Amino acid sequence: MSRSPRRPPQLRGRVFRGSHAISRGLLTRNDLRSSAWRPLFRDVYADAQLPVTHRTRCTAAGRWLIPAGAAIAGRSAAVLHGCAHTTFDDTVEVLVPRGRSAGPAAGLRVHRGPVDDGDIVDRAGTPVTSPERTCWDVASWLDLVEAVVVIDALLATGLTEVSTLRGYALARVGRRGWRAMLRAVDLADAGAESPQESRTRVRLVLAGLPRPRTQWVVSAHGRFLARVDLAWPEYRVAVEYDGRWHDDPGQFDADRRRLNRLVGSDWIVVHLTAKRLREDFDGFLAEVRAALRSRGHRPGTSRIPEQPAP
Template structure:
């Protein structure tokens, strides 16, 4: 460990947030490392320039490339671990990087905020978590979805089970509308 890698928290020595990101990038697969880093970014505990600088200052040491790769995939706007997992897996599968928490408006009026979106193609992915058991939330989401569909958006939904058991099928479902709406792999 280098100076600054250990900090004092209430009298307990712990690794600094940047060092923690380094460690998770070394120990976890890239998807799970990004989940942790996204959470720290969202809470403003770390920031991307500092993480890049930390990795580059340790170029040649075991783990520096892993941290850079995770940082390149990280996004402070991710709002849940499953959204992060979905986004990273889609990007690693070769899709263009989606925008997170994309706001759709119509004439300056708010329509919806989408988990993941490719606004230039009007394609979005919504992660459906456990809170969809709430009838009122379900009602609001479906009303929002109907307004999006009226605006020519295609919104695909994914669940934890689908990500776990049929990611390839879901990936094909996302690729198809992106291609039909003009995305060319390699763009």
């Protein structure tokens, strides 16, 4: 009969250094290879019964792997600020000040650059780039659309504002990255409620369409009709991203009734699915253009004012 793996009570439900557990006599090297423990990084393990998230990995890296003066950064920092979607296997991003040594480590992506006062904050004992520096970094490290996805999420938390981000960039004019940050911030919108909505909105704007309003409330004679993901209210055209209710048929039916009320109020609603966003955005874009054109929009002109800056 096989012996059950050793699970000392001191390590249950915890993340720990393997070498420390061995030096304390709690485990042996062979014990660490058992199914009771899950390796996160070299010499860093978690109880296999502990749900491991990207936040768990970030916290472990911040505690044991990065040098003094470094911080969890980029999309990983956004996770610790409570606003980004990542998976367990995503690499943890780290910012290391120039001149500080940090060897490569499996599971970490190390970026180097200047770090200003206030760029690093403490989140429950973990050094993390500030919301403003996080936006600067994602604008520098990611493509424009994905950078705006993260910035939208940070704005939605209320941890920073568009005016603050613009000021941060303008205070660093001439430094590599300031233009990229300004461009991303100018496309950002705190009203986005999901990464896919952000991607859809930014790609529409980059394709030359007027900027849509987010989470637009439609009413008639003072009565609420619906709230839509994206809208050009002057043209009565809306876009709805279909991806929320696949596991809830009741909610899906209610959502469809809501949108039918819009059609009855002379709105055109163009639907987008994850598959079309991924594989047929050009076809979807043509449909949106046709809907706007049918309501009087012409390229180069718009009756819709730009989104006001917060």
